[in-house]
Amino acid sequence: MLSKNQLKYIQSLHQKKYRQQYGAFLVEGAKSVQEVLQSDFQIELVVATEAFYKENARLTDHQRTPVEIASVGDLERAGTLESNNAALAVVKTKENRPLLAEPGEIALILDDIRDPGNLGTILRIADWYGVRKILCSETTADVYNPKVISASKGSFTRVQWWYGNVVEVLNQKNTPLAVYGAFLGGEDVHTLAFSQSGYLVMGNESNGIRPEVAQFVTQRVTIPRYGDAESLNVGIATAVLLDNIRRVNAGQ
């Protein structure tokens, strides 16, 4: 049974302010909770229906994770999902450790990606294409937002992120790694020979990459258009760019 205080605490984690204050966030739904229980995240509490608990007891018992059994109604009251008949987990946030691309590695830089759904999708795409490091400008959506976690479909357990001043990172970088940036009027990604090391910068949904970041882009790249749509969604563009980067590498 969830106590009133537990319910209040969990509900407070819908808001960034309280996630930061308590250093915890929510993971919701059967699949995501199963994935986080098998990851290196530290779990504070699992709230589960009896059915979910019985089916997944080995995952919680193994780590001696505290579990509260709750009704579907209580689960939905506590969490943010419209329907959740399985479980939610209260999980400790990770330390905000600096990340840099190593030679032989592509890292993502997200410059002011505002939409949580887009950020979650980008985590999933990074995970598909084997990108493990995501550097986020402070204005990028909070990765611990329940919508981000949910849209990432479990990929939040397999990629790392850092929030901070990406301009400074690019300014201080003294390695000769490539910095690719998505722009209109850049080099055609179908013919460009991509390096296997460096950064791919994706910009804000409406305004693109900020000038202070753009000055560090060593190669502007563009997805060629064959029809008339004005633009592609930033998640779609990230996937197509990473596919082109990996494709070129595959041929080498």
Next chain:
Amino acid sequence: MLSKNQLKYIQSLHQKKYRQQYGAFLVEGAKSVQEVLQSDFQIELVVATEAFYKENARLTDHQRTPVEIASVGDLERAGTLESNNAALAVVKTKENRPLLAEPGEIALILDDIRDPGNLGTILRIADWYGVRKILCSETTADVYNPKVISASKGSFTRVQWWYGNVVEVLNQKNTPLAVYGAFLGGEDVHTLAFSQSGYLVMGNESNGIRPEVAQFVTQRVTIPRYGDAESLNVGIATAVLLDNIRRVNAGQ
């Protein structure tokens, strides 16, 4: 001013049943309304704020489109968007005319794409990659759903669709066009030489392409994975596949 009957009529178009009964659908928001006013769709009525009307009068006056001036509150009450300070249009649906891929053309077949957001995104992607024809199984989300129209970002004015028995279409097709289908374990799209003519079949979000459709697929294709995510969203996969199809053609 919107009359009570107008308001009731517009609200009824949130539902598929009434869209079919009245042969009309809703287009909402400044950008989409501007685009539909410049398309070949027949407009029944535009409901606009005074500001939007003044700025766009040349678009409505040109076609002698009936316009009702409304407050933002009335607009939002009538439509489905959480915020809309510009306009909505009531637009006639088009006749459901059969579509076939011609030689030299790639057409999409959507086999049971259920999520309106995914369908809208696919319309936008098709428009970007110059795909003009989309054949939808009867179980695919209704393209006239306001969420589809909105997610398509105006691309619904530039692509054509048909709903019907896609199995029959594939069965009756006597031209030797390729039928590509997205599957796990298919040919690597980074090395496959795509034809410039044929169909690309995308399947249901959870279950993929149905067996009765799969039997007509002449070439199974797969996006190679470099990391650990279980899958890509169907919109993302459509974009990456079309990018690979166009990319190959670009090189020829």
